[in-house]
Amino acid sequence: MEIRHAEPADYGRVIGRVNAWWGGRDMAPMLPQLFFVHFEGTSYVADDEEGQLAAFLIGFLSQTDPDEAYIHFVGVSPEHRGGGLGRQLYERFFDDARAAGRTRVRCVTSPANEGSVAFHEALGFTSERVAHDYDGPGEDRVLFVKTLV
Template identity: 50%
Template sequence: MIDDLPAGLKARQLAVTDHPRVLAVLDEWWAGLKGQEGSRERALLLPRLYFQHFTTTSFLVEDDAGRVAAFLVGFLSQTDPEAAYVHFVGVDPVLHGRGVGRALYQAFFDLVRAHGRRCVQCITSPQNMASQAFHTRLGFTSSGVQADYDGPGLDRVTFTIDLSTKPAATP
């Protein structure tokens, strides 16, 4: 389903039974970013509905032992017929820097292109420097910090990429 994953890793569509498994890794994978408040924010960003109604545009990666190794939760915009959105992505820290995040995004780009989408958007918090570096490296354009983007005190950096300027991985 996803090319270019390191040996021993396998991807599939997300399933509802993955919900507690993904929630269980968030704090460790985000290294406790923004403390208790960050932990609560992250859990609230992934309610069960994403594992029920967005499965066909979301991926879970598992290792040989069936452990969660990475995930990407994304969807096609309901409003903009040219857009798709990556809501949440995470890779097990032991696998960082091995191309897993890039492979997940490439698979998402291919999938949403097949649905006629031209642009992909996502956001991250201003404190998440790794995420900002990663998205910039993948070719996303950053908005810079937007104050109160997600509500009072919830500043965000938005990212967008135009897929028509990026080659598809698969024919």
């Protein structure tokens, strides 16, 4: 598996799969192309042995808080789930965030997504709280933070 920094040319590959990877839910609007243009250095794609997209992580260094980094969106193809690829992407992001002097990483997920909640807790994230209407009416989110050591 090759993990490398995302490039603007990866946008089409990712956006063409993201809805299918989420069981047909319309997730594409959460992932505009600007993330592939402006956050190449902290975003990643993983290609399998056949050169097919296996996973991606979109993250960035906070412009507001110089101690923080943020993971915006992560996806792993259904056939590559459960093999540690998601963890590898997060660890790569953690390493780059540390190298940039960041001491905390934040992210959010839906409280209904029990698999995502468990995954983040297994990676050492702590749930700060559930924020009601975080992403609009009825769009509650679990706010996670992880201290980098």
